[in-house]
Amino acid sequence: MKGSLERKWIVGGFSLALLLMTGVSLASYRNTIAITENTNHVQQTYEVLNQLATLYAELLIAESGRRGYVFLKNQQELQRYQLAVAKIQQRLQVVQAEIHHTGIQPEQYQHLVSLINQRLELLQESIDLHQKQLLERLEPEQVMGIAEQLLKLTYDYPAKTLSGMINENLARLPGGENWWRERQQR
Known part of the structure; x- marks a missing residue:
């Protein structure tokens, strides 16, 4: 009887230890999955930020090209402006694809596109006005x-x-x- 009671305590102790180890392993596995998902989310966020930074750089190039064309009357600057505008349109599509994967609200993206299009329209209007004025000068x-x-x-x-x-x-x-x-x- 004594041996049987000790055996039950030993089996119960091992069973409890095994159960605790299983629980810890399960919690560790869930944490690993959560960390992996968070890492993927952070990676996608960095990719979106990188695309947005590149988009901003293209906007600056477009503005610089417009300025160079208007102030220096340099046709190469006009070509640089036109190339930057084309790249901006391509970059917007890439940003849209990246944002779609991250789950960012579409309203924010549409607002961003609206602001960029307004900015590009203003740049184009200033070039058109400059070209019109050049003919009259x-x-x-x-x-x-x-x-x-x-x-x-x-x-x-x-x-x-x-x-x-x-x-x-x-x-x-x-x-x-x-x-x-x-x-x-x-």
């Missing part, structure tokens, strides 16, 4: 010739009539008719 040689004519007027006419002569010459320039009409309406 005078060549530098013409500007120098007109400046010399106006300077000559200061020597040829007395102060009383000089203002009128300058206005007449300005009205003859391209776009000057509109300026002259607006000035007379005031």
